[in-house]
Amino acid sequence: MKIGILGLGLIGGCLGLDLGSQGHDILGVSHRESTCKKAIELGCVHQASLDLSLLVSTDIVFICTPIGLIVPQVAQLASYLPKTTILTDVGSVKAPLVAEISPLWSNFIGGHPMAGKTDTGIDFAQRNLFVNRPYVLTPVATTPTRAITVLEEIVRSLGAIIYHCQPEQHDHAVSWISHLPVIVSASLIASCLSETDTTILHLAKNLASSGFQDTSRVGGGNPELGVMMAQYNRDPLLNSLQHYRQNLDEFIQLIEQQQWNTLEEKLKINQQARLDFLTKC
Amino acid sequence: MKIGILGLGLIGGCLGLDLGSQGHDILGVSHRESTCKKAIELGCVHQASLDLSLLVSTDIVFICTPIGLIVPQVAQLASYLPKTTILTDVGSVKAPLVAEISPLWSNFIGGHPMAGKTDTGIDFAQRNLFVNRPYVLTPVATTPTRAITVLEEIVRSLGAIIYHCQPEQHDHAVSWISHLPVIVSASLIASCLSETDTTILHLAKNLASSGFQDTSRVGGGNPELGVMMAQYNRDPLLNSLQHYRQNLDEFIQLIEQQQWNTLEEKLKINQQARLDFLTKC
Numbered sequence: 152m153k154i155g156i157l158g159l160g161l162i163g164g165c166l167g168l169d170l171g172s173q174g175h176d177i178l179g180v181s182h183r184e185s186t187c188k189k190a191i192e193l194g195c196v197h198q199a200s201l202d203l204s205l206l207v208s209t210d211i212v213f214i215c216t217p218i219g220l221i222v223p224q225v226a227q228l229a230s231y232l233p234k235t236t237i238l239t240d241v242g243s244v245k246a247p248l249v250a251e252i253s254p255l256w257s258n259f260i261g262g263h264p265m266a267g268k269t270d271t272g273i274d275f276a277q278r279n280l281f282v283n284r285p286y287v288l289t290p291v292a293t294t295p296t297r298a299i300t301v302l303e304e305i306v307r308s309l310g311a312i313i314y315h316c317q318p319e320q321h322d323h324a325v326s327w328i329s330h331l332p333v334i335v336s337a338s339l340i341a342s343c344l345s346e347t348d349t350t351i352l353h354l355a356k357n358l359a360s361s362g363f364q365d366t367s368r369v370g371g372g373n374p375e376l377g378v379m380m381a382q383y384n385r386d387p388l389l390n391s392l393q394h395y396r397q398n399l400d401e402f403i404q405l406i407e408q409q410q411w412n413t414l415e416e417k418l419k420i421n422q423q424a425r426l427d428f429l430t431k432c
Numbered sequence: 433m434k435i436g437i438l439g440l441g442l443i444g445g446c447l448g449l450d451l452g453s454q455g456h457d458i459l460g461v462s463h464r465e466s467t468c469k470k471a472i473e474l475g476c477v478h479q480a481s482l483d484l485s486l487l488v489s490t491d492i493v494f495i496c497t498p499i500g501l502i503v504p505q506v507a508q509l510a511s512y513l514p515k516t517t518i519l520t521d522v523g524s525v526k527a528p529l530v531a532e533i534s535p536l537w538s539n540f541i542g543g544h545p546m547a548g549k550t551d552t553g554i555d556f557a558q559r560n561l562f563v564n565r566p567y568v569l570t571p572v573a574t575t576p577t578r579a580i581t582v583l584e585e586i587v588r589s590l591g592a593i594i595y596h597c598q599p600e601q602h603d604h605a606v607s608w609i610s611h612l613p614v615i616v617s618a619s620l621i622a623s624c625l626s627e628t629d630t631t632i633l634h635l636a637k638n639l640a641s642s643g644f645q646d647t648s649r650v651g652g653g654n655p656e657l658g659v660m661m662a663q664y665n666r667d668p669l670l671n672s673l674q675h676y677r678q679n680l681d682e683f684i685q686l687i688e689q690q691q692w693n694t695l696e697e698k699l700k701i702n703q704q705a706r707l708d709f710l711t712k713c
Contacts, residue, residue: 329644334684339676340702340706341682342679346608348604362613363710370702371703371706374700392687399673402673403673403677415659418658422653
């Protein structure tokens with residue numbers, strides 16, 4: 152198959168490596184000449200160009216740009232591609248994208264591979280990033296069955312575990328387990344900085360260990376990504392944040408009122424719930 | 433030196449292993465016969481007993497029991513030991529303990545080794561747990577210099593990095609980087625459970641990945657430990673929680689009001705601050 156990859160970052164690069172190794176013909180487009188060169192050098196793509204017209208004869212195109220560019224890119228691609236070309240994206244938010252793209256391109260399926268690395272960029276592309284990772288697909292009622300079948304087959308060939316759901320269900324689910332943790336964790340870092348006694352702040356820094364390190368990790372991550380997810384998944388995220396705030400207030404109240412037995416009960420439920428959450432079903 | 437270890441859990445066991453290997457004579461006391469046997473088998477102690485009187489001729493005793501038992505144990509020990517014996521503890525809260533113990537025993541120094549493992553209990557005792565880890569000591573104005581010198585020498589021999597501070601400073605510092613993260617993280621788990629749409633909850637569980645795993649880790653930890661730290665470090669923790677809540681509300685407001693530039697600025701400051709925090713000074 153001729154597979155196009157638009158946006159040659161970590162995810163685009165990893166897709167290219169895996170799919171190229173299966174014998175597909177991989178065509179990449181980036182907005183930077185140096186990235187095009189690197190993508191060919193690293194074996195992520197067979198051909199690369201700054202020009203969208205490279206993708207004109209592809210069977211399927213994976214759009215791997217930052218979320219904010221996905222809709223504009225589809226609008227541009229629409230004038231180059233035959234109507235049979237399947238389009239899919241890898242953005243971490245689905246409902247607003249699917250709503251905007253569906254009227255532009257019927258052979259579009261929203262996608263979200265739940266895979267990544269701390270290091271970003273094509274330099275860190277590797278084989279088998281998607282193996283045993285969830286890969287969400289959000290076809291809608293009007294999506295042609297053929298497009299779903301073709302994309303599913305490719306995703307399955309990456310070793311990923313496919314989940315189907317509505318775009319809105321995806322966005323609510325990731326608001327809990329992916330976007331809420333970012334704000335929770337960011338607020339932790341910000342609040343530590345509010346300590347005005349420099350001796351205590353200095354001591355806190357020196358004593359900070361794995362507990363602080365893990366809890367603050369996603370809140371200290373890529374700021375552009377953080378803003379994107381808040382911007383594109385605003386309503387589900389605000390809903391999650393309101394629930395979070397209520398739960399936080401309950402914990403504060405239990406500590407204020409010294410209700411230690413109830414606190415212990417809640418922490419026991421939590422301990423079990425986390426194990427359940429991390430055991431896939 | 434004759435070194436006593438009262439409470440043979442992970443920390444007590446690790447102290448025994450390291451100090452015993454240096455040629456000290458290690459005497460352990462536990463409230464369980466089976467733990468005494470195991471401590472000898474594992475080489476953590478040379479002698480072990482259920483009876484505090486075993487410690488009568490020790491030069492120094494490390495009290496490694498749960499926080500709630502430290503003061504009562506010191507009160508009991510006081511009738512057995514010569515006044516010259518140095519007492520120290522390893523509890524994660526210092527001010528209330530130091531305040532209660534100082535009038536009972538002048539040769540007492542509060543201590544807190546910032547080391548641990550996910551697995552607890554003497555079965556998981558290992559050599560060199562304290563190497564390059566912070567070890568806080570909180571002597572007060574009346575603490576005899578000799579006691580400080582002796583304890584410092586032992587702690588240094590473990591390979592730990594010694595920090596001196598007032599008990600209150602310790603408690604404020606750990607409320608930021610150790611106790612606040614527990615409640616922040618616990619509230620995350622509790623709020624995810626508040627999702628009432630079972631399809632979304634099920635999907636969230638299946639999609640939960642390293643971000644959720646790391647941010648929820650300390651909130652899904654040992655419930656008894658969580659209650660102890662809240663109980664003994666209540667005021668500093670409540671202070672940290674109030675600051676946290678303000679910072680959380682600021683983030684919520686930025687998202688509600690769609691102030692994306694300000695949000696990005698804050699996330700950028702966070703990203704840098706976290707790196708600073710984790711670079712020891």
